[in-house]
Amino acid sequence: MKIPWFIIGNGSNILFSDDGFHGLVIKLVGNFMRVNINNNSIIAGSGVLLPSLSRHCLANCWSGFEFMCGIPGTIGGAVRMNAGTKQGEIKDHFVSATVLTHDGAIKNLSKEDMQFSYRHSILAKTRDILLSATFAKHKVAPKEDIQKTIKEIIASRRQKQPRIKRNCGSVFKSPPGNKPAGWYIEQVGLKGFRVGDAMISYEHANWIVNLGNAKAYDVKSIISYVEYIVLQKFNVCLEREVLYIPEDL
Ligand SMILES: Cc1cc2nc3c(=O)[nH]c(=O)nc-3n(C[C@H](O)[C@H](O)[C@H](O)COP(=O)(O)OP(=O)(O)OC[C@H]3O[C@@H](n4cnc5c(N)ncnc54)[C@H](O)[C@@H]3O)c2cc1C
Structure with a gap:
């Protein structure tokens, strides 16, 4: 087997x-x-x-x-x-x-x-x-x-870095060009955006913090939404740095 x-x-x-x-x-x-x-x-x-x-x-x-x-x-x-x-x-x-x-x-x-x-x-x-x-x-x-x-x-x-320790570091890779991923997320006003207990950090927009009982689903929902909004507003395709398991295997 x-x-x-x-x-x-x-x-x-x-x-x-x-x-x-x-x-x-x-x-x-x-x-x-x-x-x-x-x-x-x-x-x-x-x-x-x-x-x-x-x-x-x-x-x-x-x-x-x-x-x-x-x-x-x-x-x-x-x-x-x-x-x-x-x-x-x-x-x-x-x-x-x-x-x-x-x-x-x-x-x-x-x-x-x-x-x-x-x-x-x-x-x-x-x-x-x-x-x-x-x-x-x-x-x-x-x-x-x-x-x-x-x-x-x-x-x-x-x-x-965010004061809330439960996080997975930078969520997106730096896109080509001279602006980091966090800059785009901040520009579209998503700092503090929350799904369940997952929230885009106020201190660093490329970090998603767990306020207590965040589920992977909550974090993924935020990631998909950020990808969509940044693409709509800037025509920039953000690429995930954090790996999904088992999907990315
Ligand atoms: C607070 C925080 C800050 C961070 N800051 C940075 C930063 O400044 N720069 C940066 O680049 N990253 C940063 N990261 C992301 C992360 O720490 C790095 O990507 C790190 O290298 C991942 O190492 P890990 O051992 O935790 O790997 P894991 O997260 O456990 O695994 C990552 C991948 O590596 C594979 N892997 C692990 N071990 C092996 C092995 N022995 N052989 C083959 N594949 C293996 C896993 O299968 C998986 O695909 C940060 C993360 C956090 C939470």
Whole structure:
């Protein structure tokens, strides 16, 4: 019998259906949470959290990994999504990855193999399971400088992000052009728009917060409405960043 399966990282970019997922949800922990650092590279297991990798790099005075400090995802999810911020993306430091393929083979993938683009990698298509990833050292800097950058990033995120913690981060990808998705949502007056207990955040229009008992259905209804209104008013097609499970499998 074939059992549907799904690999979860930290679940920070996922909206599960109200009906749940009828199959196996796999989370890689234990040895997959190890980090090995040497002179020029760092190997992180797929379960390692990005803020933890950022701290390892800080301890070794490696600069460039500061952007990871505020992203609540694992290496597995972040490589799959090519997670990033204005300060950097996973692909900038990525060297290679070890994956488990569908037919049970263990394979090494180079940066070219990964076909990284904005919030995308080949893993979305192949559904290979990332076991570990290797990142390179590009730059060393005084620890105090790296620490300062990290503090600034965290302070800035605290200021911009919604105070209500239950959310799934940015809902839409940045559309082509120089305006972020939140700008369009704000322009069409949808800050505070609510379905059930799901609401578009007043602090950041690209975030939907859960006021208590929001259902996936409520969040999806808001997403569909935003897509429709922004298309009508601006002829801009917003693309979802958050993944629906099981629909996006
Ligand atoms: C408060 C908040 C802030 C955020 N800020 C940012 C940000 O600044 N930048 C940004 O890019 N994102 C951001 N996100 C979104 C999210 O954190 C990232 O996309 C993150 O990389 C997802 O990692 P995860 O481990 O939670 O993956 P999940 O959400 O668990 O999974 C995402 C996808 O990755 C796949 N996956 C997970 N592990 C593996 C594996 N081992 N092998 C293969 N596939 C795997 C899953 O199957 C799924 O398809 C934010 C989210 C929140 C809630």
